[in-house]
Amino acid sequence: MKTHVRGIDMAFDIRGDGMPLILLHAFPLNRTMWQAQIDALSQECKVIAPDLGGFGESDARDEPSSMQILAKDVLALMAFLKLEQAIICGLSMGGYVAFELFRLKPAAIKALILADTRAEADTAEGRENRKAMAASVLTTGVAPVAETMPEKLLGKTTLERKENVVQQVKELIRKSTPQAIANAQLGMMERPDSTMDLANIECPVQIIVGDEDLLTPVALSENMAQAIPNAKLTVIPHAGHLSNLEQPDEFNRTVKDFLGELK
Numbered sequence: 350m351k352t353h354v355r356g357i358d359m360a361f362d363i364r365g366d367g368m369p370l371i372l373l374h375a376f377p378l379n380r381t382m383w384q385a386q387i388d389a390l391s392q393e394c395k396v397i398a399p400d401l402g403g404f405g406e407s408d409a410r411d412e413p414s415s416m417q418i419l420a421k422d423v424l425a426l427m428a429f430l431k432l433e434q435a436i437i438c439g440l441s442m443g444g445y446v447a448f449e450l451f452r453l454k455p456a457a458i459k460a461l462i463l464a465d466t467r468a469e470a471d472t473a474e475g476r477e478n479r480k481a482m483a484a485s486v487l488t489t490g491v492a493p494v495a496e497t498m499p500e501k502l503l504g505k506t507t508l509e510r511k512e513n514v515v516q517q518v519k520e521l522i523r524k525s526t527p528q529a530i531a532n533a534q535l536g537m538m539e540r541p542d543s544t545m546d547l548a549n550i551e552c553p554v555q556i557i558v559g560d561e562d563l564l565t566p567v568a569l570s571e572n573m574a575q576a577i578p579n580a581k582l583t584v585i586p587h588a589g590h591l592s593n594l595e596q597p598d599e600f601n602r603t604v605k606d607f608l609g610e611l612k
């Protein structure tokens with residue numbers, strides 16, 4: 350489905366009934382990375398998976414996709430769907446957007462699932478790397494990103510044993526436009542540190558991380574779990590940064606258990 354929010358057409362999937370669960374995708378992917386979750390979790394609740402600014406079938410803007418812009422789009426989508434509250438599940442960049450949603454409108458969040466993400470802002474080196482990719486992708490295109498990023502996004506087990514997932518992630522990246530990638534890198538680069546917000550998150554929180562995640566290592570999730578008053582941490586074995594794609598059954602089981610606790 351598509352709706353017009355805040356000057357862009359925003360695409361999203363919606364399936365199932367009951368408690369709304371919004372799935373926010375990682376960079377540089379799109380909402381189809383959630384297919385296994387949409388299939389499994391829509392039996393339990395109303396699953397909504399949008400394409401964030403410029404990715405998938407949503408329009409890009411002519412400016413950096415700040416996490417605040419992306420979060421405001423999600424709030425506008427919630428308003429369109431007449432949802433006052435939802436469970437927000439963000440993986441990596443989706444988690445950065447979830448922190449921004451918390452700052453903008455905590456009452457809109459019934460519970461949070463923070464998967465393979467971090468509360469910290471970028472380091473100076475991280476910001477330089479993002480600027481470099483934002484510039485190069487506009488000249489060399491998406492192909493080099495699709496070739497090199499899966500090695501960082503996926504865990505050792507997936508890289509060695511699940512060629513279908515490696516190919517799926519390359520294909521997902523190839524579908525992203527250079528502009529969406531550049532805008533998101535420049536947007537993520539500016540995101541504020543969220544560590545000081547963690548102690549103020551009052552809703553139930555499920556943190557998920559793959560034990561082979563190199564981009565947001567387990568220790569960062571352990572720190573978040575300690576800092577958030579009502580948080581639980583699940584470490585998924587044999588998964589890297591894209592734990593939902595690498596070990597979907599385990600990921601879905603963790604989310605289903607968490608949803609069960611919220612009822």
Ligand code: MLT
Pocket residue numbers: 374375376377440441442443537564590
């Ligand atoms: C992601 O998976 O969304 C990215 O790793 C986020 C980032 O580049 O910080």
